Amino acid sequence: MPQRFTGKVVALTAAASGIGLSAVRKLASEGAVISASDLSIDALKEALGPLDLSEDRLMMRQCDVTDMQQVRAFIDDTVERFGQLDILVNNAGLGALADVTELEEDAWHKVIAVTLDSVFYACRAAMPHLVRTQGAVVNTASISGLFGDNGLFAYNAAKGGVVNLTRALAVDYARDNVRVNAVCPGLTATPRTAWMMEDAKIKAEYDSRLPMGRPGTPDEMADAIAFLASSEASYITGVNLPVDGGLTAATNQPQFLRMRSD
Template sequence: MDRFTGKTVLVTGAASGIGQATARRFASEGANLVLVDRNDMGETAKGMSPDRILIHTADVSDDKACDGMIAAAVERFGTLDVLVNNAGVYSGGDPAQLSNEDWRKVIATDLDGVFYGCRAAIPHLEKSGGSIVNTASVSGTGGDWNTLPYNAAKGGVVNFTRALAMDLGKRGIRVNAVCPSLTRTAMTEDMFDDEEALAAFRERIPLGRHCEPEEVAAVIAFLASADASFITGAMIPVDGGVSASNGQPPQ
């Protein structure tokens, strides 16, 4: 497929995990790519055409850095067609013991960063008739134990996506989100070293396994493409059926 030939796609959190898989998916479909992360993106960029790629280091919790990444994308490629807000961090624990720093770090990256990126991108996406895809989470559609900052941030992304879709629809910009469940990424690496915890997760997933980043990337690419031209304000679960459950144990 070449659904994105001639299109410019910016992906945050592109150094690893879902962001890396998403960048590679768009590259395989012909996009010009702007890779954004705080970390080295050499592995993501490996094998990509230098003519169709821009590597831009930025921290999305900084509003000026988000302004800069959008400006750099348009300066390099002349347009912006797709913004994928994927960058995220995690912090959890006993709510009574959470520090201000832990709370702000998650909210600033996972929620503020989505707002900053969208705000800067809107004028350019309006010109191109583009779209936004946000990486939310099943943790944004329901609560988890000892995961308060992440739940709050991702819940914010979910309703932010809905509200922004309403505001931008008449301006020709679609806004959607994916809501993955347990996915093998750098963020979940410790969990995959704990076989007992992993088994408990798999028991709650109807498909009986974790998600791979490429599976989320495929849905992101669909939502960003013309194949989803009448979809906006949608939260697409990429969760193996987790959200289909009412929470009762297997019979």
């Protein structure tokens, strides 16, 4: 296993499950010092305990990413504990399935707070430290931030904000040699999306639309995060990288060749 992150300190949000947990495993396996946060400290301890990282390579903190003071404290504690910050991975997100006439105002604000405000808070707190180390930010956006979805307008708006915030910060901090990029996952097999795969109609729809014929895995998203965070991507900034099995490469017109063969 290459050791691209030896000596690098990485702070991650929403690190106890799904893509965040896979990113922790990937980065730690390549030598990174990990500062991980999640809404539940117990979930973090349960998820990260098996990694068996020493105290000089792992810090865990409870953090509500919708609270700017908690986010700042998480970043400050990271730097105080390890002396620096090299990579920030913003991974928190929340959706709401509803028509625009149905969604309650509180639900709208919660989606925006978890998904978009959290990225602003973490970048605001982390950027001075990242300027000192000429570090990198990798945001978990979504293909839902690149296009619209049926019934997910709040999530689309929030992830669309992450996509353009990524671009804007990349421009602002390029001269400081801080790179800011995002991965844009498509359907990914995590506990949060299990309900989609358990619904026969939804699964059939995805099976017909995904060119690669399957959802992505959290490990595949983590691989993309690690690439964008690494020196191998040293001239890449402001990119929102779809990791979606070809879903956004298609026009969604009928599968003519498949239909002809049938």
